[in-house]
Amino acid sequence: xxxxxxxxxxxxxxxxxxxxxxxxxxxxxxxxxxxxxxxxxxxxxxxxxxxxxxxxxxxxxxxxxxxxxxxxxxxxxxxxxxxxxxxxxxxxxxxxxxxxxxxxxxxxxxxxxxxxxxxxxxxxxxxxxxxxxxxxxxxxxxxxxxxxxxxxxxxxxxxxxxxxxxxxxxxxxxxxxxxxxxxxxxxxxxxxxxxxxxxxxxxxxxxxxxxxxxxxxxxxxxxxxxxxxxxxxxxxxxxxxxxxxxxxxxxxxxxxxxxxxxxxxxxxxxxxxxxxxxxxxxxxxxxxxxxxxxxxxxxxxxxxxxxxxxxxxxxxxxxxxxxxxxxxxxxxxxxxxxxxxxxxxxxxxxxxxxxxxx
Numbered sequence: 001x002x003x004x005x006x007x008x009x010x011x012x013x014x015x016x017x018x019x020x021x022x023x024x025x026x027x028x029x030x031x032x033x034x035x036x037x038x039x040x041x042x043x044x045x046x047x048x049x050x051x052x053x054x055x056x057x058x059x060x061x062x063x064x065x066x067x068x069x070x071x072x073x074x075x076x077x078x079x080x081x082x083x084x085x086x087x088x089x090x091x092x093x094x095x096x097x098x099x100x101x102x103x104x105x106x107x108x109x110x111x112x113x114x115x116x117x118x119x120x121x122x123x124x125x126x127x128x129x130x131x132x133x134x135x136x137x138x139x140x141x142x143x144x145x146x147x148x149x150x151x152x153x154x155x156x157x158x159x160x161x162x163x164x165x166x167x168x169x170x171x172x173x174x175x176x177x178x179x180x181x182x183x184x185x186x187x188x189x190x191x192x193x194x195x196x197x198x199x200x201x202x203x204x205x206x207x208x209x210x211x212x213x214x215x216x217x218x219x220x221x222x223x224x225x226x227x228x229x230x231x232x233x234x235x236x237x238x239x240x241x242x243x244x245x246x247x248x249x250x251x252x253x254x255x256x257x258x259x260x261x262x263x264x265x266x267x268x269x270x271x272x273x274x275x276x277x278x279x280x281x282x283x284x285x286x287x288x289x290x291x292x293x294x295x296x297x298x299x300x301x302x303x304x305x306x307x308x309x310x311x312x313x314x315x316x317x318x319x320x321x322x323x324x325x326x327x328x329x330x331x332x333x334x335x336x337x338x339x340x341x342x343x344x345x346x347x348x349x350x351x352x353x354x355x356x357x358x
């Protein structure tokens with residue numbers, strides 16, 4: 001299975017549709033009734049949220065406090081697949097500027113943005129659809145996708161030259177998040193009863209992949225009919241999301257209902273991807289999530305993906321297996337795995353579930 005070199009239909013920028021103030025969204029964006037935001041129970045009550053974990057005392061001298069934080073992370077990985085982290089060590093001013101730089105980019109004239117238009121071969125650049133199925137129902141969003149690691153894929157010339165400080169901000173942001181992901185990988189490994197470097201080594205050691213997708217969700221005149229991003233679990237290893245700090249939109253599936261995440265100020269939202277579910281032999285779970293849109297307000301979010309080396313087989317680590325706990329998944333490289341989502345677009349958890357050994 002190879003990705004085509006071009007999109008199956010002319011690309012329409014969702015932002016342009018939104019700014020034209022169409023009162024009715026085109027049929028291409030209308031989800032089937034069972035996939036619409038109102039089809040299943042939604043919870044946006046103020047007292048329901050994904051776990052929020054303060055990392056402040058993680059490296060301090062209080063061993064009881066460290067054990068408590070590790071326990072909170074462990075429970076979140078096993079029961080939720082999602083959690084927010086506070087006091088994570090990344091400068092809040094960098095977070096604010098990274099978000100703002102992208103908001104400014106998406107409000108540049110279309111002819112400037114179009115220079116960076118992407119193709120389905122690599123997805124790198126300015127895009128408006130995921131998946132290459134002709135006639136597919138599309139999501140109400142535009143995005144920008146770029147690589148940090150491996151360095152062989154990093155090409156700052158493919159990053160926006162405007163705003164003027166954009167490339168500098170992006171470079172610092174990438175460096176800081178690679179470090180933070182490395183810290184989190186150690187904690188996840190320890191919580192599995194493994195040495196701290198086992199998960200990282202299963203990813204390929206330091207030869208990992210890291211990329212960023214910035215999502216822009218324009219105002220939508222019929223938000224009950226569309227989604228900003230269809231339900232899916234993340235195909236990679238771990239995701240750090242910097243959400244819009246003013247407008248909620250991310251929803252996480254919890255059994256049979258969708259919970260609207262309330263972002264804490266300057267927190268990252270961490271979620272487990274399919275590759276960590278495979279490596280942990282499903283002790284940790286990747287969880288379906290989606291994004292709803294808003295009639296009155298646009299949203300910007302930054303999803304940073306920390307992924308295994310793309311050409312090594314990913315499978316459950318041997319230390320977690322026993323005669324009564326056999327491997328649930330057959331080996332597959334991340335390159336092979338992500339072709340699925342790049343070809344078909346986001347589709348719930350059907351891909352990782354299809355990998356289970358029969």
